[in-house]
Amino acid sequence: MTEFDLIRRHFTRAAPNAVLGVGDDAAIVRPTLGCDLHVSTDMLVEGRHFFADVSPEALGHKALAVNLSDMAAMGATPRWVTLALALPRLDEAWAAAFARGFFALAAEHGVSVVGGDTTRGPLTLSVTIFGETPHGQALRRDAAQVGDDIWVSGQLGLAAAALQQRLSGSTELLPADCLRKLERPQPRVALGRALLGVAHAALDVSDGFAADLSHILARSGVGAQVWVEALPMHPQLAAERSRWLAAIAAGGDDYELCFTAAPAQAAAVQAAAAHAGVAVHKVGRILAGEGLCLLDASGQLVALERLGYDHFA
Amino acid sequence: MTEFDLIRRHFTRAAPNAVLGVGDDAAIVRPTLGCDLHVSTDMLVEGRHFFADVSPEALGHKALAVNLSDMAAMGATPRWVTLALALPRLDEAWAAAFARGFFALAAEHGVSVVGGDTTRGPLTLSVTIFGETPHGQALRRDAAQVGDDIWVSGQLGLAAAALQQRLSGSTELLPADCLRKLERPQPRVALGRALLGVAHAALDVSDGFAADLSHILARSGVGAQVWVEALPMHPQLAAERSRWLAAIAAGGDDYELCFTAAPAQAAAVQAAAAHAGVAVHKVGRILAGEGLCLLDASGQLVALERLGYDHFA
Numbered sequence: 001m002t003e004f005d006l007i008r009r010h011f012t013r014a015a016p017n018a019v020l021g022v023g024d025d026a027a028i029v030r031p032t033l034g035c036d037l038h039v040s041t042d043m044l045v046e047g048r049h050f051f052a053d054v055s056p057e058a059l060g061h062k063a064l065a066v067n068l069s070d071m072a073a074m075g076a077t078p079r080w081v082t083l084a085l086a087l088p089r090l091d092e093a094w095a096a097a098f099a100r101g102f103f104a105l106a107a108e109h110g111v112s113v114v115g116g117d118t119t120r121g122p123l124t125l126s127v128t129i130f131g132e133t134p135h136g137q138a139l140r141r142d143a144a145q146v147g148d149d150i151w152v153s154g155q156l157g158l159a160a161a162a163l164q165q166r167l168s169g170s171t172e173l174l175p176a177d178c179l180r181k182l183e184r185p186q187p188r189v190a191l192g193r194a195l196l197g198v199a200h201a202a203l204d205v206s207d208g209f210a211a212d213l214s215h216i217l218a219r220s221g222v223g224a225q226v227w228v229e230a231l232p233m234h235p236q237l238a239a240e241r242s243r244w245l246a247a248i249a250a251g252g253d254d255y256e257l258c259f260t261a262a263p264a265q266a267a268a269v270q271a272a273a274a275h276a277g278v279a280v281h282k283v284g285r286i287l288a289g290e291g292l293c294l295l296d297a298s299g300q301l302v303a304l305e306r307l308g309y310d311h312f313a
Numbered sequence: 314m315t316e317f318d319l320i321r322r323h324f325t326r327a328a329p330n331a332v333l334g335v336g337d338d339a340a341i342v343r344p345t346l347g348c349d350l351h352v353s354t355d356m357l358v359e360g361r362h363f364f365a366d367v368s369p370e371a372l373g374h375k376a377l378a379v380n381l382s383d384m385a386a387m388g389a390t391p392r393w394v395t396l397a398l399a400l401p402r403l404d405e406a407w408a409a410a411f412a413r414g415f416f417a418l419a420a421e422h423g424v425s426v427v428g429g430d431t432t433r434g435p436l437t438l439s440v441t442i443f444g445e446t447p448h449g450q451a452l453r454r455d456a457a458q459v460g461d462d463i464w465v466s467g468q469l470g471l472a473a474a475a476l477q478q479r480l481s482g483s484t485e486l487l488p489a490d491c492l493r494k495l496e497r498p499q500p501r502v503a504l505g506r507a508l509l510g511v512a513h514a515a516l517d518v519s520d521g522f523a524a525d526l527s528h529i530l531a532r533s534g535v536g537a538q539v540w541v542e543a544l545p546m547h548p549q550l551a552a553e554r555s556r557w558l559a560a561i562a563a564g565g566d567d568y569e570l571c572f573t574a575a576p577a578q579a580a581a582v583q584a585a586a587a588h589a590g591v592a593v594h595k596v597g598r599i600l601a602g603e604g605l606c607l608l609d610a611s612g613q614l615v616a617l618e619r620l621g622y623d624h625f626a
Contacts, residue, residue: 019349020451020453023454023532024387024453024454024455024516024532025353025383025384025386025387025454025515025516025517026351026352026353026383026384026386026387026389026442026444027351027352027353028349028350028351028387028446028451028453029349029350029352030349030350030448031344031350033346036332036341036342036343037341037342037343037344037350038339038340038341039339039340039342039393039395039427039428039441039443040338040339040340040395040428041395041396041397041428041429041430041439041441042397042430043397043398043399043430043432043434043437043439044432045399045432045433045434045435045437046434047434048432048433048434049432070338070339071338071339073338073339074337074338074339074341076339080352082352082353082354082441083354084354084355084356084439084441085356086356086358086437114352115352115353115354115441116354117354117355117356117439119356119357119358119361119362120358120361121356121358121359121360121361121435121437122358122434122435122437124356124358124399124434124435124437124439126354126356126397126430126437126439126441128352128354128395128397128428128439128441129339130352131339133341135343138333138341140333140337140341141336141337141338142337202338203337203338204338219336219337
């Protein structure tokens, strides 16, 4: 089997929303009239973003999920994606399972794979995704306004707890949701779209809630207070809140949406969440000034050792 | 210095043709009305696509050049690019030099870097480029017609000769053009654009002339004969033609355009080449049937051990 056979067999599928898919020097797509185009890219490296023994099907799912999550964060409808893969060897079973996970999630979201590259090297995946929003409607990080409520979807800290357990070699029984969240995150695409015209600023929580919210604050030129008690968490983690606080507030790999909206939009936010089938929680407020204050139930400041993940720390 | 500092200092530049550049979950660009969008992605891995001791500035140049070459092959005007980097460590001097090479070529072609990702890992680069052509005008691989002339720009085999010398450790004096071609290929973007409406099929020669031309033949459902004597080569390589034949016909890394055009378009092809400031050479003809025949000066068949490069061979 050659590189070209592998691509043909496992990574070339019909791309119904493209003019020309995989197999030429470049794909050809036709952007929707009246829409802006969104582009985001992510790179995943073995031993850093995933373990060497991860199921290839789960990895295929996650490689696309983290990129769909970036589209969700802008309120964009994902449409096309490219996939570049460095593989240590031509392992057909691995490629087939990876492709199964990747294309199943792509089909679920109506996304076509329109380009790719396969080469030999340490296992590395790079996905670039393209999506669309109506002109000027995107949810941007720089759009938070003083007085906005801060919202978070789903629950935080599950993936970080699973990761922490794996790294420590502990055999403690964590909720099954934790590993599922680490290996098969569900990008909040429907929620992001439903928040167009409702929310102001948004992003997805990937590096850690506190670090990611700080990006909104910095780009919008505002500050915020957040009530740690209000951060949505799994009951089993909530039962040992102080132990899991770092995972919840700064763990990362959540792929939930964090967004701001005017208080008058609270009912519209809840309606959008109901439409998307995901719970949302009000966790804080945008303030004038700068910086992020985390407050405990008694109104005291909570300090975190670090706000989020740094790949080079 | 953190990952974010590195990105901010070296990889965040003004993106004048974007609505929103680096720094949000996704960039926002506004596609040109009446244009198709072209997307292509490439991954470069240390030890496979470049040597560990390559100048980072040359590497920055080449990482973008090979993607610009894919746009050239479609006749597309390159507009935006994303860059994902896995780096073994945060080396500021390395990053600065790499960015210098990358952004200098980007500026030359009016391309904006609108997104990126930096992570820790074995040195790996993944670039995704997007460009535009007027609706339905792109030069595709499947458009060759029986009777077309086959053309090649520039000279073939220079980079492969430089690579072969490096791998063999030989100290033979090769033309300086060879190393320049290997390290700093000049993508034929102006030529590709000038060929819109003139050429039928086109691609860029990256894996080896014979292998790449075979892609055109397979996708167009045609065959071809090529006159080995007519393949454009450097005089110093031509002086030892039989020794360098494999490098010229199947070496790869040329980033020249190979294209087909009706014989009646020969003058228009030459005018396009003159406009783009690059020489083009007629090297063969598209025939009915299938397969590629390489003929020597006496009309005998020339056999190649392999047609091109396979990353996993």
